[in-house]
Amino acid sequence: MALVEVKNVRKTYRREAEELTVLDGLSLEIAEGDFVALMGPSGSGKTTLLNLIGGVDQPSSGDVVVGGTRLTGLRGKQLARWRARNIGYIFQLYNLIPVLTALQNVELPLLLVKMSGKERRERARHALDIVGLEDRLKHFPRQLSGGQEQRVAIARAVVSDPTVLLADEPTGDLDRKAGADILTLLDRLNKEFKKTIVMVTHDPTAAERAHRRLHLDKGVLSNGPS
Amino acid sequence: MSLLSLVLVNLGRNKRRTILTALSVLVALFLFCALRGVLDTLEASIRVGSEARLVTRNAISLIFPLPLSYQERLLTVPGVRSVSYANWFGGRDPVDQSNFYAQFAVAENYLPIYASDIEIVAFDRPQVAGAVPPGVDPKLAAFMNERDACVVGERLFNRMKWKLGQTVPVSGTIFPGTWTFTVRAVYHAKNPAMNEEAMFFHWKYLSEKGMGGQGQVGWYVLELSDPGQAGAVTRAVDALYANSAAATHTETERAFQAGFVSMYGNVPFLIGVIGLAVVFAILLVAANTMMMATRERTAEFGVMKTLGFDDGTIFRLVLVEAAVITFGGGALGALLAKLVIEGSDFNAMGLLPPMTVRWATVLVGVAIAVVIGAASGLVPAWQASQRRIVDALRRVE
Ligand SMILES: Nc1ncnc2c1ncn2[C@@H]1O[C@H](COP(=O)(O)OP(=O)(O)O)[C@@H](O)[C@H]1O
Ligand SMILES: [Mg+2]
Numbered sequence: 359m360a361l362v363e364v365k366n367v368r369k370t371y372r373r374e375a376e377e378l379t380v381l382d383g384l385s386l387e388i389a390e391g392d393f394v395a396l397m398g399p400s401g402s403g404k405t406t407l408l409n410l411i412g413g414v415d416q417p418s419s420g421d422v423v424v425g426g427t428r429l430t431g432l433r434g435k436q437l438a439r440w441r442a443r444n445i446g447y448i449f450q451l452y453n454l455i456p457v458l459t460a461l462q463n464v465e466l467p468l469l470l471v472k473m474s475g476k477e478r479r480e481r482a483r484h485a486l487d488i489v490g491l492e493d494r495l496k497h498f499p500r501q502l503s504g505g506q507e508q509r510v511a512i513a514r515a516v517v518s519d520p521t522v523l524l525a526d527e528p529t530g531d532l533d534r535k536a537g538a539d540i541l542t543l544l545d546r547l548n549k550e551f552k553k554t555i556v557m558v559t560h561d562p563t564a565a566e567r568a569h570r571r572l573h574l575d576k577g578v579l580s581n582g583p584s
Numbered sequence: 585m586s587l588l589s590l591v592l593v594n595l596g597r598n599k600r601r602t603i604l605t606a607l608s609v610l611v612a613l614f615l616f617c618a619l620r621g622v623l624d625t626l627e628a629s630i631r632v633g634s635e636a637r638l639v640t641r642n643a644i645s646l647i648f649p650l651p652l653s654y655q656e657r658l659l660t661v662p663g664v665r666s667v668s669y670a671n672w673f674g675g676r677d678p679v680d681q682s683n684f685y686a687q688f689a690v691a692e693n694y695l696p697i698y699a700s701d702i703e704i705v706a707f708d709r710p711q712v713a714g715a716v717p718p719g720v721d722p723k724l725a726a727f728m729n730e731r732d733a734c735v736v737g738e739r740l741f742n743r744m745k746w747k748l749g750q751t752v753p754v755s756g757t758i759f760p761g762t763w764t765f766t767v768r769a770v771y772h773a774k775n776p777a778m779n780e781e782a783m784f785f786h787w788k789y790l791s792e793k794g795m796g797g798q799g800q801v802g803w804y805v806l807e808l809s810d811p812g813q814a815g816a817v818t819r820a821v822d823a824l825y826a827n828s829a830a831a832t833h834t835e836t837e838r839a840f841q842a843g844f845v846s847m848y849g850n851v852p853f854l855i856g857v858i859g860l861a862v863v864f865a866i867l868l869v870a871a872n873t874m875m876m877a878t879r880e881r882t883a884e885f886g887v888m889k890t891l892g893f894d895d896g897t898i899f900r901l902v903l904v905e906a907a908v909i910t911f912g913g914g915a916l917g918a919l920l921a922k923l924v925i926e927g928s929d930f931n932a933m934g935l936l937p938p939m940t941v942r943w944a945t946v947l948v949g950v951a952i953a954v955v956i957g958a959a960s961g962l963v964p965a966w967q968a969s970q971r972r973i974v975d976a977l978r979r980v981e
Contacts, residue, residue: 406974414890414973435894442892449977453887457593462585467891469587478585514891 359426360387361521361554362411367420369406380406382577383420390521393548393555395568402574404558405526411556412445412524413437425521442470446515446553448525452507454499454514460486461495464513471518485513489543505536512543516553523547525557529564541567587897591905598877602909605873609913609953610920612866617921617949619859621941623852628777628940633838636811637697640804640821641840643831646672649800650830652791661820663813664806668694671790671802675754675763685740686782687754689790689802692728695735696720697805701778705738707769708748727768731789734765737780738772752783759794776938805837863952870960874906878964885968886976899969906961907954914953918946 364386371378380403388394396404409415410422413429422429425444432440454463464482473481486492489509499507508528515523525544529537545567547553557568565571573580595602640658642648649671658667673687695702696719708726716728727733736746746752746767754763765785773780791799808817818834825832835843878885885898922941 409974412890435896438889438892438894441890445892447890449887453883453977455884455887457597458585458590462593465585466590466888469585469590470892470897475586518892 361390361392361425362386362388362556363421363423364407364411365421365423367410367417367422369403369410369415370418380577381410381417384577384579386572386579388554388556390554391548391552392570393545393568394557395565395571396556396558396574397560397562397565397571398574403577404574407574408524408526408556408558411522412447413441414447439470442467442518444520444522446512446518446520446523448508448511448515448523448528450527450530452499452504452511452531454507454510456499458498459495460491460497460499460502460510460513463499463510464517467514467518482513482517485517486510488516489513503536504532505539508532508536508540509543512540512547516547516551521554523553523555525555527558527560529559529561537561537564587901588904591901591908594877594881594901594905595908601873601876605870606909606913606916608869609866609910609956610917612862613914613917613949613953614921614924615862615917616859616952617918617941617945618925619855620945620948621921621925621939623855624942624945625939626852629841633836633841635814635836635838636808637837638806638808638814638818638821638834639837639840640806640832640834641802643822643833646803646843648830649802650804650832652799652801654801654804654825654832657824658804658806658821661817661824663808663810663817663820665809666693666807668697668805668807669787669801669803670694670805671787671800672758673754673756673785673790674758675756678753678755678762686779688782688784689787690784691787692717693719694787694805695724695784697807698778701773701775702771703774704735704769705772706741706748724769730766730768731786732763732765733768734783734785735769735771736767736783738770739780740782741767741770743781754783756794759790761793763793803840806834863956867956867960870906870910870956871963873909874902874961874964877905878902878968882968882971882976885971886973889973889976895969899965902965902968903958903961906965907957910953910957910960911950914956915950918949918953921949922946 364384367381367384368379369381371380384407396407398404406415410417411424413422413424413432416430420430427440429437429440455466458466461479461482464485465478468478468481483492483495486495489512491506491509491513494502494506499510502510523544528544529540532540541564544555544557548555555568557564559565571581640650640654642650652669655667655669658664668691670691671689673689675687677683699721704721704723707723710726710729712729714725714729716722716725720728724735727735734752748767748770750767751764752767754765755761756763765783771780787799791797806817806821808814814836821834822832888898889895925939925941928939
């Protein structure tokens with residue numbers, strides 16, 4: 359059985375009187391340990407699909423099952439807890455909390471878990487170690503480069519050891535070199551730490567790093583060429 | 585890091601805004617507690633009045649006197665044990681017109697009524713040994729035996745730097761002329777609500793020198809044999825003089841004292857309203873701060889929810905953040921009110937007991953501050969917790 363199963367999902371947004379259908383009967387399976395690149399023009403619904411897999415939003419109809427859990431059956435608090443345990447989310451613009459240090463940013467998801475302050479710090483430090491920022495613990499986001507910020511964000515995403523990493527254009531705001539480092543890091547997380555990764559990207563060279571490329575256009579998914 | 589330190593870090597985001605808000609809460613709670621203290625003090629000032637004593641005055645107004653002849657008839661009313669009387673003298677310090685203190689001309693048996701409220705702490709010995717009337721403190725012997733002697737409150741005595749045996753001049757206003765009184769004893773108010781800046785002298789002296797021996801009485805004080813009969817005695821006394829030239833109005837001593845306080849008009853009511861208005865104004869200030877503080881963090885709340893923070897946790901974080909600001913400001917303001925008001929020494933020229941801000945008031949103040957905080961955070965906390973993640977995150981893009 360696949361780790362991620364998206365079954366005949368429909369997603370519409372209401373905007374004033376208008377109803378906008380973003381995904382219309384989309385189905386998708388992702389195996390455990392896979393590294394999938396999701397491509398497609400802007401506005402095609404890539405972020406929307408990522409949000410549905412991550413339990414950040416609910417489909418208008420259809421089912422999303424991740425690791426055997428039917429997300430469409432979960433409500434508010436349960437879904438939040440499920441996200442905390444199972445999903446690591448990486449944003450294009452890093453979305454770190456500006457008033458927290460790198461270490462504190464990484465500790466943030468651990469506040470939801472019962473553990474001592476010391477253990478929390480140890481774990482966060484270890485995560486920053488993995489992304490190569492062990493010497494930037496006390497730095498605030500504004501004191502870091504874009505590439506470093508994104509690595510802190512990745513540390514935050516993996517610190518609670520989730521099964522799935524969802525990355526929404528993680529290199530979209532970075533220069534080529536920094537972007538390449540992030541891709542290498544994701545690659546390592548996939549191979550070494552067995553994380554299942556779904557990454558949205560516009561960059562064909564970035565997509566090359568994935569095992570599988572999917573194209574989304576006007577709500578329709580294809581294993582398109584390019 | 586803990587959830588609480590997260591709250592504190594957030595408070596530090598816009599230090600100026602946090603401090604200004606805390607300061608306005610501080611000022612508001614200072615005002616609230618100070619006003620509350622004034623109200624309590626006003627209320628305490630009538631506590632000296634007993635429910636077991638009645639005061640009979642002219643029905644028209646306190647400024648109209650009653651004939652001395654009423655005394656004997658009052659004594660015949662069933663339930664009345666003894667009758668005493670006093671006059672308001674209303675004199676001024678001839679040297680310093682602005683230096684006001686109360687003077688009362690009192691009957692021989694007047695001070696003994698208040699024996700449990702006052703204590704004679706300094707007194708002259710009489711030049712000629714003489715017995716004091718029954719019930720009168722023997723320490724007042726010198727006072728009792730001298731026509732123009734007076735007893736003064738300790739506070740007044742110390743403030744004026746008087747000495748025992750000293751002659752004190754007073755210019756009369758209601759009873760014109762320059763009057764002199766010799767200080768023969770000093771009393772300490774055991775009951776803090778008792779005026780300790782007053783002077784008591786012999787009613788007889790006032791009658792002879794000021795009223796040509798035609799004694800007129802400001803008010804009568806009736807001691808009852810049974811306090812339970814206060815109502816019946818009140819009706820009996822007022823019925824007695826209902827059709828006479830000087831009709832009477834009788835009430836409990838406490839009600840009489842309350843009447844004095846209400847000479848300040850609707851001050852207590854006004855003070856109460858001001859206190860509430862201040863608290864309400866500050867609620868709006870705090871709410872505005874929290875609204876701004878959360879709106880600019882909309883995307884961050886979206887991120888935190890994506891990480892797994894549930895709506896309830898976000899709601900509580902905002903609420904606690906608001907309460908911490910107002911708690912800090914409020915606690916400081918309330919404590920400051922206690923320190924400043926109690927240190928002020930203000931007692932309305934002896935008409936009021938010393939100002940106090942009770943600990944209960946300080947606690948209520950702090951509680952109000954916390955409630956203001958929570959209330960000011962309610963709407964922003966609700967908005968932050970209910971906004972859907974996808975909508976919150978799209979605000980940055
Ligand atoms: N929260 C939302 N409310 C209303 N419309 C939305 C919302 N999120 C996305 N959309 C719309 O849905 C479509 C797909 O958006 P999105 O999934 O962000 O596309 P992509 O990530 O592929 O650029 C767009 O037209 C976008 O305007
Ligand atoms: Mg997108």
